[in-house]
Amino acid sequence: MSRAEPAGRFAAVILLALLSLGGAVAVHAKGESEEREIARQSWPFTGLRGQYDRAQLQRGFQIYQQVCSGCHGLKRVRFRNLAEPGGPAFPVDAVKALAVGWPYQISGELDEAGNMVDRLPGLADPIIGPYKNDNQARAAQNGALPPDLSLIVKARSLESHAPWYSHWFWMLWDIARGYQEGGADYVFAILTGYSDPPADMQVPDGMQYNVAFPGHQLAMAPPLGKDNFIEYQADAGAKGSLDQNARDIAAFLSWTSDSNLDARKRLGWQVLLYLLVTTLILYAAKKRVWSGLKH
Amino acid sequence: MALHVSSYEPKSRLAKWMDERLPIGRLMHSQFIDFPTPRNLNYLWTFGGILTFFLMAQIVTGIVLAMHYQPSATEAFDSIERIRRDVNYGWLIRNLHAVGASMFFLAAYLHIFRGLYYGSYKAPREVLWIIGVLIFIVMMATAFMGYSLPWGQMSFWAVTVITNLFSSLDSIYKGLGTTIVEWLWGGYAVTGVTLNRFYSLHYLLPFVIAGLVGLHLWALHVVGQNSPTGLDIKTQSDAVPMHPYATSKDAVGMFVFLLLFAWFVFFLPDYLGHADNYTPANPMVTPPHIVPEWYFLPYYAILRAIPSKLLGVIAMFSSIGILLFVPWLDTGRVRSTKYRPIYKWFFWLFVFTCLALGYLGSKPPEGNYVVWARIFTFYYFAHFLVVMPVIGRLETPRPLPGSITEAVLGKAGARPAPATAKKV
Amino acid sequence: MAIDAEEPDRRDFLTLAASAFVAVGGAVALWPFIDQMNPDAGALALASIEVDIAPIKEGQAITVLWRGKPVFIRHRTPQEIDSAKAVDLKDLRDEFARNEGLPDTALATDLNRTKTGHENWLIMVGICTHLGCIPKGQALGDKRGDFGGWFCPCHGSHYDTAGRIRKGPAPYNLEVPVYEFISDTKIKIG
Numbered sequence: 001m002s003r004a005e006p007a008g009r010f011a012a013v014i015l016l017a018l019l020s021l022g023g024a025v026a027v028h029a030k031g032e033s034e035e036r037e038i039a040r041q042s043w044p045f046t047g048l049r050g051q052y053d054r055a056q057l058q059r060g061f062q063i064y065q066q067v068c069s070g071c072h073g074l075k076r077v078r079f080r081n082l083a084e085p086g087g088p089a090f091p092v093d094a095v096k097a098l099a100v101g102w103p104y105q106i107s108g109e110l111d112e113a114g115n116m117v118d119r120l121p122g123l124a125d126p127i128i129g130p131y132k133n134d135n136q137a138r139a140a141q142n143g144a145l146p147p148d149l150s151l152i153v154k155a156r157s158l159e160s161h162a163p164w165y166s167h168w169f170w171m172l173w174d175i176a177r178g179y180q181e182g183g184a185d186y187v188f189a190i191l192t193g194y195s196d197p198p199a200d201m202q203v204p205d206g207m208q209y210n211v212a213f214p215g216h217q218l219a220m221a222p223p224l225g226k227d228n229f230i231e232y233q234a235d236a237g238a239k240g241s242l243d244q245n246a247r248d249i250a251a252f253l254s255w256t257s258d259s260n261l262d263a264r265k266r267l268g269w270q271v272l273l274y275l276l277v278t279t280l281i282l283y284a285a286k287k288r289v290w291s292g293l294k295h
Numbered sequence: 296m297a298l299h300v301s302s303y304e305p306k307s308r309l310a311k312w313m314d315e316r317l318p319i320g321r322l323m324h325s326q327f328i329d330f331p332t333p334r335n336l337n338y339l340w341t342f343g344g345i346l347t348f349f350l351m352a353q354i355v356t357g358i359v360l361a362m363h364y365q366p367s368a369t370e371a372f373d374s375i376e377r378i379r380r381d382v383n384y385g386w387l388i389r390n391l392h393a394v395g396a397s398m399f400f401l402a403a404y405l406h407i408f409r410g411l412y413y414g415s416y417k418a419p420r421e422v423l424w425i426i427g428v429l430i431f432i433v434m435m436a437t438a439f440m441g442y443s444l445p446w447g448q449m450s451f452w453a454v455t456v457i458t459n460l461f462s463s464l465d466s467i468y469k470g471l472g473t474t475i476v477e478w479l480w481g482g483y484a485v486t487g488v489t490l491n492r493f494y495s496l497h498y499l500l501p502f503v504i505a506g507l508v509g510l511h512l513w514a515l516h517v518v519g520q521n522s523p524t525g526l527d528i529k530t531q532s533d534a535v536p537m538h539p540y541a542t543s544k545d546a547v548g549m550f551v552f553l554l555l556f557a558w559f560v561f562f563l564p565d566y567l568g569h570a571d572n573y574t575p576a577n578p579m580v581t582p583p584h585i586v587p588e589w590y591f592l593p594y595y596a597i598l599r600a601i602p603s604k605l606l607g608v609i610a611m612f613s614s615i616g617i618l619l620f621v622p623w624l625d626t627g628r629v630r631s632t633k634y635r636p637i638y639k640w641f642f643w644l645f646v647f648t649c650l651a652l653g654y655l656g657s658k659p660p661e662g663n664y665v666v667w668a669r670i671f672t673f674y675y676f677a678h679f680l681v682v683m684p685v686i687g688r689l690e691t692p693r694p695l696p697g698s699i700t701e702a703v704l705g706k707a708g709a710r711p712a713p714a715t716a717k718k719v
Numbered sequence: 720m721a722i723d724a725e726e727p728d729r730r731d732f733l734t735l736a737a738s739a740f741v742a743v744g745g746a747v748a749l750w751p752f753i754d755q756m757n758p759d760a761g762a763l764a765l766a767s768i769e770v771d772i773a774p775i776k777e778g779q780a781i782t783v784l785w786r787g788k789p790v791f792i793r794h795r796t797p798q799e800i801d802s803a804k805a806v807d808l809k810d811l812r813d814e815f816a817r818n819e820g821l822p823d824t825a826l827a828t829d830l831n832r833t834k835t836g837h838e839n840w841l842i843m844v845g846i847c848t849h850l851g852c853i854p855k856g857q858a859l860g861d862k863r864g865d866f867g868g869w870f871c872p873c874h875g876s877h878y879d880t881a882g883r884i885r886k887g888p889a890p891y892n893l894e895v896p897v898y899e900f901i902s903d904t905k906i907k908i909g
Contacts, residue, residue: 539734
């Protein structure tokens, strides 16, 4: 068995990799927008060192409360989650007051006489939307169903439009960078994607044209606009604008989908460090065990 | 050939007492400490241990998840959200289980391809190989049913599509397919009834796998391990005791794999999954693209490549079933592809085919994708049915080393070594 | 096996270090699997309830469910209060108040079993401290035992009008949970 052979095989693999990488870079340089209709944004919680920006989550909740909660519920998030670390972390008393002052009541409980009654939400209750059930929502929205937003960011992703020869490269690149923010990119793109339809497209009444939505027509009227955005308080950490609002609500909804991201990534670093150190020690031990033997 | 007899000497009184009654210590010593292992195994041989670890990890994380999971159509999705949000470390245990399934399959594929490359299926390891294929089949059933449990959109529709495959039997015998499908479903459509029985079976099958793994290890220890040269242990210098040589190497392989595992668990927990599964199942709305998990994509591509429903189903199941016959399909005169210069090219073409089919399985079945899927499906079967039988007979293998020792030390080193210890 | 002699110290140290690292990792990895069985965030959040006590007349009692456990709320009569106050602490089997809102060392005086200004209200967890049955004494027709309070039918424990164990196998007084009067007619338990 010649020594050169494995080297030759190795070289072939490297050459193949470089070729497709070259192809990947060429297409990438040509125009990322051609491959992905939806651009990737930069998020403070992305990647290996990402963590949520607490001020951003607080602004995002403000957007949810003032804009989205008119139609959308957040039923998998409890009021108490808003006061917990790793999220917007509002003071508990403020959240208590928020819950009691919430415009929608918890329904489905019985009183002594056996009637269904509503009651004010408390810390342990879900952040409910205006509709008690899907039928009620559709009736109020001309047949359209505003989805609950608790998991919307995890339930959406971006499709890769990379050609087959570079698909593997972009996949490995995303894995190496820990990219999982496709859902947040998508939500941002939807909120900023309203525009006039192209001349050759007929948009039926009641629908809106949106660049990012699959099929380009959705029933939701633009909740935010260039001239219709939420202004923040002076100490909120950012100025209000469509772009900023959309970023903040997308970040907030990322948190509702994935509330333990901060703890997860922090623990992740510790685990990786431990595994790396232990692997090196084990490797040294293995080498020592085998050193007496020719192999 | 029989199981290796060890040099075990129970030392303590307790050890002697147990040895006379239930000789577990002796068994462990003879099979996992003393056991002669080829000295030239590479890291591809660490995947057996990795797979055993992951089987245990999946069982442990699964049992713990089962303490919180509710197997009903109305409660399942919410119970998993409760696990993710409220249960202490629930998010971690759930990530370990979901990512663990993918890692389990990754390790299994590397283990299988190792076997294909080095001819580990050839005599006398045919039964070992067949048990391995059976393990793989039960793994796939387990994973398929496990994926249904979150009761998301993809869970529901994957079950609907795959169980509907059996209705293709209607074209063989009228009503047979529908009867079987309704029997699987427990109704006229996929419902919570289906979910419940899948949960029960998903809990059961890993223990069936564990039993098969026991048989797999037994079969392995009777015939001994293969080696990268395809040669078996003949003399004492060919082998090293499993502990500490193989165990120390297994530990390194295990921890490197755990690094990859941890990377996904902590930084990319949903990367290998599908976003649609975070939407609760809706029998009235079909997702735009139904795709299985990545480890099923090649079979999915084969299924969709064949235009006929029944033949597509047969092709898909055959693509796995054909593995059972590999020990007899391959006529190669030597075991290891290292010494088969012509077959080697076909082997790597086969690897490329599997990767290509995986990619194509993730794409919509339109246009060029279908054409290529058919081409690669053709080669997939041709590899087993044509390449393996024909090339083996036609090819002249390269000369094998005389022994494992010779392969490691070269011809000079294979001469009997002096009795004195080597200076370090 | 012809294994060459090694410098034993280095090999042992490395092996020791390797084993130690793996063992520690395994032990640390065990914790989440144990902790997941602890009450989850949802259970911890349902920690308090509010009860309207206005409808409970003197001499009446209600039982509410709190953290999955029955809680006795009795509107005591003056006679019941007096007889509780008259008991000498030396006669009690369990001299401690068992009031979660007070230090462990507080003694089982009637005052320590209730709240100042609201001594006519007795609020206790209705689980017998023997083996966990629910004592009788809440409903009008119930047997109330030899001390006029509560009687546990399972093994015959007698509690007095302040819920203190007087006779029978139970070792401790009935537990008084943390509660407060958010108004004269509303209490918050937990």
